[in-house]
Ligand SMILES: Nc1nc2c(ncn2[C@@H]2O[C@H](COP(=O)(O)OP(=O)(O)O)[C@@H](O)[C@H]2O)c(=O)[nH]1
């Protein structure tokens with residue numbers, strides 16, 4: 001299947017394809033922002049080396065799918081496939097964050113007005129010198 | 138059928154006390170408009186460059202060859218995060234810096250799902266680079282603000298001129314920014330959050346997205 005001139009791209013693909021043992025889609029529905037924490041389970045035998053790195057990172061603190069993919073320098077889909085395996089083994093868990101956030105991401109709606117007010121308050125505390133333009137433009 | 142995520146129940150979530158609520162904000166703009174700089178100015182981690190496959194809806198993913206064609210190209214976006222521990226509830230903001238090209242549109246749907254909104258960074262020397270993100274956010278009804286980065290040596294335009302050149306309606310805030318300055322970037326984020334609060338729609342946004350974007 002290797003066409004001339006595409007060797008480098010193909011080898012990236014083959015490396016990732018091997019990493020996920022031929023799988024092309026994750027078993028679980030995971031977003032870029034889905035947060036993972038280390039769980040009580042152990043990954044099954046024969047897992048990719050990347051799984052050990054994912055677990056080590058999630059033991060330090062919770063990590064999002066986007067962050068894990070960036071840290072491991074692997075495409076998001078490949079990371080989602082490995083994370084799904086680790087969730088099945090209970091080695092990773094998805095913590096419940098907040099009812100607002102979970103439901104808004106599910107429905108595709110934006111955050112609630114209460115949530116937006118909380119972001120404003122949190123940003124103001126963190127950046128007291130920031131100037132916002134409520135009536136900008 | 139392990140490769141079909143639709144057949145699998147939603148990932149079980151575990152009750153966990155003290156877990157912060159996660160919110161997403163998009164930092165968009167053309168090449169060199171200051172996206173990575175802006176993410177880095179407020180992020181608690183050095184911005185990560187995260188890759189994803191460039192997908193095309195028509196690719197044949199059931200064959201290895203179709204899959205290879207679909208997956209040999211990747212696009213990259215910036216990822217940064219900041220905690221807001223002093224908010225009324227513990228919050229964590231995830232920042233996604235995304236380039237403005239059309240080829241990003243598939244990934245944008247994943248990035249904007251449930252997001253607060255977007256800050257579109259603009260370099261007045263290359264306004265056209267901002268057209269794609271602006272029309273995308275308008276189309277999907279995502280709240281956005283325009284932040285004009287004042288690059289050294291660039292002519293300073295009046296913000297009204299920028300608004301007119303970008304054909305922005307009056308309700309879209311246009312502000313000046315300096316992506317290198319955390320307080321200025323935080324100001325643009327606050328302006329966005331204000332704007333989003335004024336425009337919180339009664340019904341869910343992007344409900345018109347094809348269901349394929351809502352899964353996986
Ligand atoms: N004067 C000025 N320079 C900036 C500003 N934002 C970014 N830069 C510089 O512009 C260059 C490109 O910024 P970068 O963040 O890499 O742009 P990106 O391609 O959108 O990620 C860098 O050298 C930055 O230091 C700004 O607000 N003002």
Ligand SMILES: [Mg+2]
Pocket residue numbers: 172173174215
């Ligand atoms: Mg960049």
